[in-house]
Structure formats: structure tokens, C-alpha cells
Amino acid sequence: MDTIQSSATEVTTRPADPDRLRRMAAGTLMPGFTGIAVPVWILDAYDAGLAAVCLYGTNVASPVQLRELCAGLRSHAPNSLIAVDEEGGDVTRLHYRTGSNQPGNAVLGRLDDVELTAASASAIGHELAGLGINLNLAPDADVNSAADNPVIGVRSFGAEPDLVARHTAAWIRGLEDAGVASCAKHFPGHGDTTTDSHLSLPKVTADAATLDVRELAPFRALVAAGGATVMTSHILVEALDSDHPATFSSRILQDLLRGRMGFEGVIITDALDMAGASAQTGVPEAAVRALMAGADLLCLGSDTTPALFEQTLAAITRAVQAGRLPLERLADAAARTATLAGRFPAASAAEIQEAAVRGQGGLKETELLDGERIAEAFEVSPAAEKWLAREEPVAIVQVETGANFAVGHVPWGPAAATRAIVSEGEVPDGARVAVVGRGLDAEHPLWTTFARLRAEGHAVIAVECGLPRGGADIVTYGASLAVSQALTSLLLGGGSAS
Known part of the structure; x- marks a missing residue:
């Protein structure tokens, strides 16, 4: 934490000229891209300070292609974050063409063996680390409290808060011991929803006492486990903030998560191209609002275009220049994200290729469980x-x-x-x-x-x-x-x- 604060202070004592602002803003962004090869604009963005990229299933054609793609990214940006949404189970990106070789959270919760859960996460972590990926947008820490939830379901460890909490902590331990940053999601809890935030803005109407003992239990376990990052949700939790979805709520991100719960890691947004985040405002304005609320790393979505990336950069720099977004807040977000990348150093391009030659690392075919x-x-x-x-x-x-x-x-x-x-x-x-x-x-x-x-x-x-x-x-x-x-x-x- 001291390193983060000192880095932010150092940045904000320098003049906020447009070039420095753009570079700082780029240090809070995590776009996706289309296709199975890294586009030139992503490489240019890295040169201009880009913090991270996120890979999706549509970026994967084969194990060999994925290794080459990751090695190319690592060759160009050896110290940055490469992220993926690899939950295991039904949600998989590495194994998008075949299905995951891990059982998934609902099965692990049913078996209720925390060491088995840690081992499943460790297996995923070693696959990712072998590809040079150092941030995994998992585990799903939602308590599946609505039986007809259309988007969580088997991604959750279950409907019992204590069970979800202990398996969330075990999953984080297994993944991070393998050298990959975890990201518990979707704070403050997406389990009690009956609509999908990809399509609209869900509302949670449970009272504050229920939320505290149910939805927040796994995230307290995250804090206790020292998990590296947490992901926000694009949901309106009326008992916590009746006016702003969680991603855009300083009451939820700053007062609750950082203040009362004591989380010191990086706050990552769910994809800002989702309807629950940007249907009314567009992605660039959603990015500004998320930073203002306390988010540090902004996931832009799977189909980010060069134009959208530039529009988002411009919106952030204008917000600082207009006094809407404090420079100190932007500097803090960029510094936290840079510190995260330093905390989880990734395999180099040469190491990725060496591991592939030896038949180690990346896309293992073995199953964890019989x-x-x-x-x-x-x-x-x-x-x-x-x-x-x-x-x-x-x-x-x-x-x-x-x-x-x-x-x-x-x-x-x-x-x-x-x-x-x-x-x-x-x-x-x-x-x-x-x-x-x-x-x-x-x-x-x-x-x-x-x-x-x-x-x-x-x-x-x-x-x-x-x-x-x-x-x-x-x-x-x-x-x-x-x-x-x-x-x-x-x-x-x-x-x-x-």
C-alpha cells in the first residue's frame, strides 16, 4: 500500500500536460480485441502506456496459436498485465473450442473439499502462467441466492454463504500460489438477480442486514485471504446505493469495500460494454464514472475498436482537465494497476516458447479429477x-x-x-x-x-x-x-x- 501511495503522490506532483494525462489514463484501461492475432493498435497502445489487455474465447483458434499470440504480447510488453476470464467449468476461454478440463465451481461446492478447490485453481493458474497470462478474472464469489439467476448459476460455489466464502478463499490461494493474480467477482454480489447485466441493469432489493450476512461473506473472505483484485458488478443494490450501480458508486467501492471492509488491492470493472454499464451513457462516459467512483482498472469489453479506445482515453483526459475527475484519483488507479503487474511478474516470450518445446505450460490436457x-x-x-x-x-x-x-x-x-x-x-x-x-x-x-x-x-x-x-x-x-x-x-x- 505504501508503494501505491508514494507512486501516486510522485505522479501528481508533476505537471498534468496532455501527453502525461493520456499515458496515465491508458494505465487504467484493459481493452479486448477481435481476431486471433494481436492488432497493431494494441501494440501502439502498449507503447503509449496501456495497462492491460484481456483475451476472450474469440481470440483462441488452437493451443499453438494461443501460445504464439501470448508470446507476441509478452515480447512487446514484458511487464504488463495480460488477463483472461478462465473460471474453469462452463466459463472457459483457454478451452473455448473444446470445453474446460476443470469441473467448475458448482461441482466443487457440492464436493465441498477446499483442498480440491485449491488444486483446481492451481491447475488453472499453472496453465495461465505457462502462457504468460498473469491476471485471471476469477473466481466467481457470488452466492447463488436466486435459483433462477440467468447468468450466475453453476458459476457459483452454491447458495450457502459460508460454503461460498471458504471455497472462494481456497480458489484464490490455489491460483495466486501458481503466480497468477485472482479477481473475485461480482462485488457486492450478483447472485440475487433475475436479469443479466449483459442485457439490462439488474436490481437487488434485499435489505442491508441480509446483504451483509449473505452477499458480502465471500468478499470478506477475499479480503482475509489477501486476494489481489476484485471485480465490480453492474447492478443496482438499493440498500447500499439507490442511485448508482455498484461500478459507479463511491459508497460501495470506497466507503464499503475500501473503508469498512479494508480491501487494499485493485478494483476492476466488469466489462463496460455491457448494457448494465453503458446502455445509457456509452463506454467512454462509463469509464470516467467508474474511475470517479473508485475503480482502478477498466475492462472495456471483448470487441474494443481503436476508435472506442481513443474515445475513452479522450473522455478521461477531458474529465481531469474539466475538474470532474481528480488527477489524484486517476494517478492512484494507474499506480495500483502498475503495482499489481509488478507483484505478479509473467513468463517472458522466450520462456513461453521454451515451455511449449518441452511440452510444459499452457493448455494441459490432463484432468484434475477422475x-x-x-x-x-x-x-x-x-x-x-x-x-x-x-x-x-x-x-x-x-x-x-x-x-x-x-x-x-x-x-x-x-x-x-x-x-x-x-x-x-x-x-x-x-x-x-x-x-x-x-x-x-x-x-x-x-x-x-x-x-x-x-x-x-x-x-x-x-x-x-x-x-x-x-x-x-x-x-x-x-x-x-x-x-x-x-x-x-x-x-x-x-x-x-x-
């Missing part, structure tokens, strides 16, 4: 137990189901783990059938398929690759590749899932 241990987290009904004990041949029908913006278009379910998937019309006579989907509410099309197959005389079970919503015979609490392999093995009677 399928039987993952399957211990599944809910299996008595009807499913009887179905599993039958001797007829097995057919698996997967009913395609969209995912939220956080998950994206990642392979999921048995279709990610095996070729032994058939369409409804291809089910052989006499086969028993597992019909697989996710988000199985009463209107889900899976139930129509389920009813038709049962009417044809098949023994049928319904499988939910998510949280229980009622009616499913097997609930897996996730749809990552690791979970899907365990599910496929269970359905096929312990045989190969490939």
Missing part, C-alpha cells in the same frame, strides 16, 4: 438408478440449448465428450434413452422430445447439465468437458467416453 469423483457431485434420482441398472443398449439424445453471454458458444454435455450422440429420429428400437439439456424449465423443448420417446416405448430419463429446476432424473451441476466426460461414462455404464 470421472467417478466428479460424478459424486451429481444428483441421481431413484428412477435414474433403475435406468442405469437396466441392460438395454443406451442412446443419448442431446437437445441443443443456448447459453448466457458469460459462457458463450463452448461445447457442452455428452456432445463435447463423445461421438455416441444420436438425434431423436435415430434412436434404435429397444434402446433406453438419456435426453440431455440444460436450463430445464417447464417450457424447455427437451420435454417434448422426452414425451415422444417415452410414448414410443423407450425407457427415458432427463438429464440437466446445470442446476436443478425440477423434473430431471440426473443433475450434473455443470456442463464442462470434465463434467460431460463423467456424465457420459455414467450413462454408458463406465465405458469409454471417447
